[in-house]
Amino acid sequence: MALNMPGRQTVPGKIELPENVVVSRLDELANWCRKNSLWPMPFATACCGIELMATGAAKHDLARFGAEVFRFSPRQCDLMIVAGRVVMKMLPVLQRIWQQMHEPKWCISMGACASTGGVFDTYAVVQGIDRFIPVDMYVPGCPPRPEQLIQAIIDLQDKIQHEGTITGREFDTSQRQLRKRALVEADQLLVLDAARNPVAQRELSAAAHRT
Amino acid sequence: MPHEPPAVDDVLATVTARFGQLETSVFRGQTSLVVPAAQSFELLEHLKEQGFDLLVDVSCVDYLEYRGAKQRYGLVYLLTSTTTNQRLTVRVFVDDPVSAEEKWPTVRSVVPLWRAADWLEREVWDLFGISFAGHPDLRRLVMPEEFTAHPLRKDYPLQGRGERHNFPVITRDHS
Numbered sequence: 420m421a422l423n424m425p426g427r428q429t430v431p432g433k434i435e436l437p438e439n440v441v442v443s444r445l446d447e448l449a450n451w452c453r454k455n456s457l458w459p460m461p462f463a464t465a466c467c468g469i470e471l472m473a474t475g476a477a478k479h480d481l482a483r484f485g486a487e488v489f490r491f492s493p494r495q496c497d498l499m500i501v502a503g504r505v506v507m508k509m510l511p512v513l514q515r516i517w518q519q520m521h522e523p524k525w526c527i528s529m530g531a532c533a534s535t536g537g538v539f540d541t542y543a544v545v546q547g548i549d550r551f552i553p554v555d556m557y558v559p560g561c562p563p564r565p566e567q568l569i570q571a572i573i574d575l576q577d578k579i580q581h582e583g584t585i586t587g588r589e590f591d592t593s594q595r596q597l598r599k600r601a602l603v604e605a606d607q608l609l610v611l612d613a614a615r616n617p618v619a620q621r622e623l624s625a626a627a628h629r630t
Numbered sequence: 631m632p633h634e635p636p637a638v639d640d641v642l643a644t645v646t647a648r649f650g651q652l653e654t655s656v657f658r659g660q661t662s663l664v665v666p667a668a669q670s671f672e673l674l675e676h677l678k679e680q681g682f683d684l685l686v687d688v689s690c691v692d693y694l695e696y697r698g699a700k701q702r703y704g705l706v707y708l709l710t711s712t713t714t715n716q717r718l719t720v721r722v723f724v725d726d727p728v729s730a731e732e733k734w735p736t737v738r739s740v741v742p743l744w745r746a747a748d749w750l751e752r753e754v755w756d757l758f759g760i761s762f763a764g765h766p767d768l769r770r771l772v773m774p775e776e777f778t779a780h781p782l783r784k785d786y787p788l789q790g791r792g793e794r795h796n797f798p799v800i801t802r803d804h805s
Contacts, residue, residue, distance in 0.1 A: 508774050510797055517800060542781050542790025543773075552800045 447580075453497070453523065454579040457486040457572065460496035460520065462513060465503025467530040467562040474565035484572050493519040498575070500568075504532035505545045517552050525579070527556045527571050530563055537561065634659035635717040641680050649673060662719035670722045671738040674707060678743050682709035682718060685744035688751055690758045694784040701725045703735060703760060724760065734761040741765055757782035 436442065463471050474481050481487045490496045493516045505513055517526070528548055531537035534557045536546035548554060555578065556571040609623055638661050645652060645663070649672075653664040665673045686708040693699035701723035709718045724735040739762035740747045751762045752771040759780030762768060770777065777793060779786055 507793070507797070514798070514800055541788055542779075542786075542793060550799065551797055553802045 450580045454576040455485040456488075457484075457498040457525075457575070458488045458490050458496045459486055459498045459500050460493050460516065461489050461491070461500055461502065462516065463500075463502040464505060464509065465530075465532060465562075467502035467533070470562045470565055470568065471500060471502045471529065474568045479565040479569065481569065481572070484569065484576070486572055493517075494521065496520055497524045498572075499524065499526045500529055501526065501533040501548050502529040502562075504537060504539050505548055506543050507545055508543075510545050510548075510551055513548065514552060525555045525575055526553060527558060527568075527575065528554045529558045529568060529571070531559065531561045534559070636715055638716050638718050641677065641682075641716065641718065644680060645673065645676065648676060660717055660719060662721055664721045664723070667722050667724050667737055670705075670720070671740065674709075674720060674740050675743055677709055677718065677720070681711040681713060682716070684710040684712050685740070685746045685750070686710050688740075688747055688754055690754045690760060690782075692758060692782065692784045703758060705737060705754070705760065707740070734759055736761040736763050738763050739765040739768075756780070759783065 461468065461471055463469075473479060475487055475489060486498065493499075497520065499517060499520060501513065517524075526548075528534045532539060532544070533548050534554075536544050540546065545551065549557075556575050558567050558571045560567055609626075642654065642661070642663070649665070649669060652673075655662055663673075687706070689706045689708075691704045691706065692702065693704055694702055703724050705722040705724065707720040707722070709720065710716070722737060724737060726735055727733070737760060739751055741751065741762075742764065748765075748767070749771055751765055752767075752769060754760050755762060755765075755768055756770040756773050757780060769775070773781065776796075779791060779793070781790070
């Protein structure tokens with residue numbers, strides 16, 4: 420048998436693999452490819468769009484996360500970043516662009532206006548795009564800094580890796596959604612800190628009391 | 631005042647000769663003129679003949695519950711002469727119609743005088759609901775076509791009357 424390397428002991432009934440072979444599920448592989456090659460569709464309508472450009476530019480360099488290929492055709496994109504307020508006259512356009520994007524696709528609602536309407540609580544502005552299209556990640560801020568948008572993309576990558584399947588079953592229920600990595604890490608930091616910091620200890624016990 | 635426009639006394643004299651004494655006021659060297667709605671087209675036509683060849687803006691103010699206001703809507707026509715650099719503001723005040731047949735306050739359109747008035751009057755119609763008689767194409771300009779209200783009126787609620795909830799909601803199931 421070709422898999423039997425010289426010098427290695429074989430266990431009866433167990434499959435032997437050469438050293439440089441990794442076994443995984445096809446879902447995991449597909450998700451790994453998807454999460455590391457997000458192609459954003461920039462739906463930038465306001466000042467958040469400027470931060471979005473800064474995120475893609477040299478200093479913050481979104482290419483480090485594989486998401487630098489901004490495409491202005493929805494048919495080439497799988498991540499819609501809504502950056503800025505959406506007026507009600509623009510909403511049919513937004514919905515149409517979302518529908519023109521191929522599955523699998525994700526949406527980041529960037530900034531206070533896209534997420535909630537922000538300060539524009541008027542008849543003309545949509546009070547949160549999630550009322551009309553599905554949203555995977557919300558980025559707070561007015562406008563958010565590039566670091567925040569990058570964090571959202573990292574969280575989205577986690578979500579894609581852990582929840583995405585080729586059949587798209589992850590969208591069936593919200594119970595499958597994982598806790599954001601940043602929040603998990605913050606909790607771990609708090610636990611580490613609590614050993615030597617009485618203030619953090621109090622916070623931790625208060626948090627435990629709340630839950 | 632370095633940028634004060636030239637005086638318009640010569641034009642005002644011709645206006646007085648034809649239309650009688652109208653209410654005028656001056657603020658920082660800029661003259662404004664109040665004209666009854668019935669005479670507004672004739673006066674603006676006269677002013678165009680006097681050299682005001684550029685209509686800068688047509689706008690409106692809703693004076694609902696405004697202290698001292700006698701009529702509700704105040705239209706604003708900003709005129710400029712590109713040859714003499716004179717500037718003149720014309721105010722036309724109108725009220726909501728009292729009769730049941732008329733739904734909107736109506737003023738004669740000045741599109742026959744200045745083509746620039748086309749979109750400007752459409753905007754006033756869209757946001758204030760003032761109809762312009764004789765306008766060639768009085769459709770909404772900025773709000774969506776299916777919108778029913780005139781949102782810059784003072785009695786229109788800031789957050790709207792639910793107009794933004796008519797859109798289809800796209801979920802993961804059918805996207």
